[in-house]
Amino acid sequence: MSRKQQGQTARKSPLRTCVACRRISDKREVLRFVRGADGRVVFDPTGRVAGRGAYVCASPECLEKAQKTRGLERALKIRLSDDDYQRLAEDLRAVVYGNSQSA
Numbered sequence: 001m002s003r004k005q006q007g008q009t010a011r012k013s014p015l016r017t018c019v020a021c022r023r024i025s026d027k028r029e030v031l032r033f034v035r036g037a038d039g040r041v042v043f044d045p046t047g048r049v050a051g052r053g054a055y056v057c058a059s060p061e062c063l064e065k066a067q068k069t070r071g072l073e074r075a076l077k078i079r080l081s082d083d084d085y086q087r088l089a090e091d092l093r094a095v096v097y098g099n100s101q102s103a
Contacts, residue, residue, distance in 0.1 A: 016055040019071035020062040030055040031095065033088060035076040041084060043091035052076055058096050063089055 014027045032044040034051040044053065054075035056062050066072040067085045080088075 018057045018062055019054050019075045020056055020064075020066035020069065023057060025055075025057065027055075029058070031058050031092060033072060033076070035078050039078060041072075041076060041078065041080060041088065043088060043095070045095065056092075058092070060089060060092060060096070063092055 015024050016027045016030050016032075017024050018030055027047065032047050032049075032053050032055055033041055034044045034049045034053045035041050036049070036051040042049070047053075052075075054072055056066055056072065063072075063085070067080075072088075073080050
């Protein structure tokens with residue numbers, strides 16, 4: 001009898017590394033930012049947007065550290081402005097704290 005027939009699944013969840021703190025986490029626990037074909041960096045809540053992706057822990061501190069160390073820029077192979085980081089931080093806050101809290 002196979003494992004699937006016995007009700008046991010041996011499927012492992014993918015692991016991803018935060019570009020700021022280097023912590024390895026389950027893919028569902030980290031947030032994905034994507035550089036699209038047009039060169040714009042966007043937050044990817046589904047994890048399925050096409051493009052080069054980078055992962056950051058769901059904390060504002062990790063995004064700040066990624067900005068200071070330029071980890072997000074290295075991972076996405078693109079230069080980001082302060083305005084880009086501010087927009088990404090707002091997206092992060094909306095996810096972490098919900099849409100009810102304003103910046």
